[in-house]
Amino acid sequence: MTPEMLKAAEAVAASTPVSADEAFTAEDREKLVADVEAYCQELRPVEEIKYLEREFNPAITELAKKHGVCGMPVPKRYGGRGADSLTYARMLARINREGSGPRTFFSGQSSIGQYPILKYGTEDQKLRYLPKSCTGDLILAFGLTEPDAGSNPLEGTTTYRKEGDKLILNGVKYLISNGSIADAVIVFAFPEGAEGADRRMSAIIVDTAGDTFEKEQLHSKPGMYTCDTAMFQMTEHPVRADNLLGQEGGGFRIAMHTLVSGRLSVASGCLGSIEDCLAECIEWAKTREQHGKPIGRHQLVQDHLAKIEMARAASDAMIERAAIAKQRSDDHPEDKGLLAEADYRVAQAKFFASNAAWEASDHAVQIFGGRGWSELYRPFRHLQDVRVCRIYEGTDEVMKLKMGAHLLGKEFDAFR
Numbered sequence: 329m330t331p332e333m334l335k336a337a338e339a340v341a342a343s344t345p346v347s348a349d350e351a352f353t354a355e356d357r358e359k360l361v362a363d364v365e366a367y368c369q370e371l372r373p374v375e376e377i378k379y380l381e382r383e384f385n386p387a388i389t390e391l392a393k394k395h396g397v398c399g400m401p402v403p404k405r406y407g408g409r410g411a412d413s414l415t416y417a418r419m420l421a422r423i424n425r426e427g428s429g430p431r432t433f434f435s436g437q438s439s440i441g442q443y444p445i446l447k448y449g450t451e452d453q454k455l456r457y458l459p460k461s462c463t464g465d466l467i468l469a470f471g472l473t474e475p476d477a478g479s480n481p482l483e484g485t486t487t488y489r490k491e492g493d494k495l496i497l498n499g500v501k502y503l504i505s506n507g508s509i510a511d512a513v514i515v516f517a518f519p520e521g522a523e524g525a526d527r528r529m530s531a532i533i534v535d536t537a538g539d540t541f542e543k544e545q546l547h548s549k550p551g552m553y554t555c556d557t558a559m560f561q562m563t564e565h566p567v568r569a570d571n572l573l574g575q576e577g578g579g580f581r582i583a584m585h586t587l588v589s590g591r592l593s594v595a596s597g598c599l600g601s602i603e604d605c606l607a608e609c610i611e612w613a614k615t616r617e618q619h620g621k622p623i624g625r626h627q628l629v630q631d632h633l634a635k636i637e638m639a640r641a642a643s644d645a646m647i648e649r650a651a652i653a654k655q656r657s658d659d660h661p662e663d664k665g666l667l668a669e670a671d672y673r674v675a676q677a678k679f680f681a682s683n684a685a686w687e688a689s690d691h692a693v694q695i696f697g698g699r700g701w702s703e704l705y706r707p708f709r710h711l712q713d714v715r716v717c718r719i720y721e722g723t724d725e726v727m728k729l730k731m732g733a734h735l736l737g738k739e740f741d742a743f744r
């Protein structure tokens with residue numbers, strides 16, 4: 329963290345109304361930064377090998393447990409580190425310098441796993457799920473997407489029905505981060521047999537144990553080999569009725585609100601990819617020699633470097649704005665205006681940073697020449713990993729439509 333970032337994070341923390349025990353202090357931040365750094369340094373050699381072997385990397389979660397970083401944005405009273413939005417965003421950027429795979433685990437665990445439980449859960453739900461997830465003894469995921477329902481989750485077909493003190497779920501969820509390693513998933517489902525106005529989506533915390541919950545890792549993905557992407561099928565899968573999250577029928581609102589948190593995590597991750605590309609390229613441009621001098625002395629190579637740096641600086645600024653807006657909204661959950669502002673700024677940051685990372689990693693690949701087009705070197709790994717950031721947690725097109733509606737007014741909302 330640069331001194332400017334630290335100052336901005338401290339300003340956010342100072343404006344956050346929490347009790348003394350809950351406050352995220354300067355010492356807490358320093359300790360978290362150090363723990364994340366230690367996590368990243370220990371993870372790097374294992375991640376390098378697992379990426380080249382194109383395998384899931386269990387060290388992502390094992391080392392996260394060891395360094396106590398499984399619940400960074402969760403309040404201390406539930407076992408988390410209590411980090412504000414901006415500090416957490418910076419930590420995700422740092423982690424994503426190791427790759428989008430490791431960062432995606434944290435998005436699934438914290439940004440879209442712990443976050444909706446924290447925001448919409450009952451005290452009992454929070455106590456049953458948050459402390460264990462903060463130690464890493466419970467892995468979380470967010471199950472919205474289905475084979476036939478992506479950008480429009482309202483086209484989903486997963487159902488639930490009430491039977492005594494149970495909810496019985498049926499349906500398939502597709503492309504779910506942490507989906508085959510999760511102990512519990514926030515699943516979105518419709519009441520069985522409901523039509524018209526009664527067909528309203530609910531959010532349910534679904535424990536994954538039992539043979540009525542079948543999961544399968546999805547391997548045919550170019551990049552992000554080391555994190556878990558999965559599909560799962562629920563067949564008459566029973567869940568405690570008191571695992572309904574928030575109001576019955578309020579699932580769409582929970583999903584959209586949670587995606588604001590998830591999108592900020594994706595944007596932050598993209599910043600990390602750009603930062604790592606820049607660091608790698610500076611080193612390479614100083615040491616690789618062609619035509620009798622370091623390639624960094626060729627002005628066309630400097631052009632690539634300048635473009636990566638501009639992508640970094642602009643993404644950084646947009647993420648900071650977005651994180652501050654999200655923190656304000658989280659601090660005043662009843663204020664719809666602040667939520668709309670956070671939603672807008674986060675959509676902008678996600679759209680901008682994911683495209684900036686795609687372009688910056690392309691410049692980095694070019695600086696590395698023939699070695700650039702190889703998984704042995706970090707720029708190509710970033711290039712191939714960040715492409716999905718323009719798709720998941722809301723596509724580029726969906727982000728643009730959100731911005732259009734914000735600029736033109738609700739009556740222009742493309743989704744109405």
Ligand SMILES: Cc1cc2nc3c(=O)[nH]c(=O)nc-3n(C[C@H](O)[C@H](O)[C@H](O)COP(=O)(O)OP(=O)(O)OC[C@H]3O[C@@H](n4cnc5c(N)ncnc54)[C@H](O)[C@@H]3O)c2cc1C
Nearest residue numbers: 470471472473477478479503504505719720721722723725
């Ligand atoms: C690696 C990975 C991890 C993921 N993790 C998760 C997860 O943890 N949880 C989860 O729930 N989902 C997850 N997803 C799913 C992801 O969020 C969806 O893939 C994404 O929302 C797009 O949905 P889709 O794939 O069905 O594409 P579609 O919705 O079919 O879209 C196809 C194309 O049509 C465009 N399009 C659709 N509607 C419109 C419109 N109205 N106007 C203009 N263009 C439109 C889209 O922008 C896109 O270009 C993950 C996906 C991937 C690849």
